[in-house]
Amino acid sequence: MAGVGAAVGAAVEYLFDPDRGRSRRAKVRDQASHATHELTYGLGRLSRDLRNRSRGVAAGTRFRLAGRSADDRILYERVRAQIGRYLAHPHAVEVKVEEGVARLDGDVLSGEDRRAVRGVRRIPGIKSVDARWRVHRDASEVPRFQGTSRVRSPVPELFQQHWAPSARFLAGTGAAALWIFARRFPRAISWPLRGAGLVLGARAATNLPLRRLTGINAGRRAVDVTRAVSIAAPPERIWPLVSDYSIFARIMPDVREVRRSPDGRRSHWEIRGPMGRAVRFDAVETGRQEGSHITWKSLEGQLIAHTGEVRLAPEQGGKTRVQVQLTYNPVAGAAGHAIARLLGADPGTRLKEDLLRLKSYIEEQKQPAMSG
Secondary structure, three states, rough: OHEEEEEHHHHHHHHOOOOOOHHHHHHHHHHHHHHHHHHHHHHHHHHHHHHHHHHHHHHHHHHHHHHHOOOOOHHHHHHHHHHOOOOOOHEEEEEEEEEEOEEEEEEOOOHHHHHHHHHHOOOOOOEEEEEEEEEOOOOOHHHHOOOOOOOOOOHHHOOOOOHHHHHHHHHHHHHHHHHHHHOOOOHHHHHHHHHHHHHHHHHHHHHHHHEEEEEEEOOOOOEEEEEEEEEEOOOHHHHHHHHOOOOOOHHOOOEEEEEEEOOOOOEEEEOOOOHOOOEEEEEEEEEEEHHHHEEHHHHHHHHOOEEEEEEEEEHHHOOOEEEEEEEOOOOOHHHHHHHHHHHOOHHHHHHHHHHHHHHHHHHHHOOOOOOO
């Protein structure tokens, strides 16, 4: 109880501080309002998704039960749609349906023919399949196979990169069930079950693939951060500053030094990392359009793999929109990014603050104060 009382006292002191309490309370209200809006929006999406899926299941059931009475014209359309799921070149196959018998002529590749026949046989209303097509091992010997094509097999929901709201809800419920029921088993079994529940829960909460969540084999794309600011200055005045890189060490507290190579395409960066330790990496420009945008990426083998882009767009009234997009793979991937946010080191917030310093530097023509 003493710990709870101390925490409550610290919270009251933080929120009702005479100097900054008012702004802190306003920030808490904004965050609470945003969280409420996100919760309401998410529940609405979940409700609509569950309703639509229920309708889909009902329609599929009706299709299986009542679809057998369809005429040959409708069965023809069903067969054409079905073979498109199994054949790389469905246009090379001719379909005829007479009295529920599907006749297939034309050309197919070896390995696709049997799967396609099985798929057509499962169509409600199809009595039998008469496959008279020619099977080829090499596509180069058939003129009708020319051109690029591939079979787009349906991917199970849990193997897709982004889950639907209902899938996330069910996965989160399953993760909670795993965590609760794991306590009934011995430790040798309960800990793996709880670990699986944590992974499944994190996957459902973030809706990110595991490779982006953990950073393993995610390349440069585990976390995406995009921020923009409108500056009261034309692009030609801003461009010399952002294109030279030297301004970054003066407006970004975490950037200690930036050195460009003689050719101007490569740069060596030294930034302040966790615990104040220096993190060094080399980057190379991958694209530049004078007065408009710059893109770059870190060299292979760097500690933090990332790509970035700075884009300038003119606005009305002589203003310029400056947008920065960073795609990077921190230690522990998106999970490490989430932990950094909890500890007050959110890169998105840092980037927004840096852009505001750039805005202040350009508009007021003075060196902005840096926060630690």
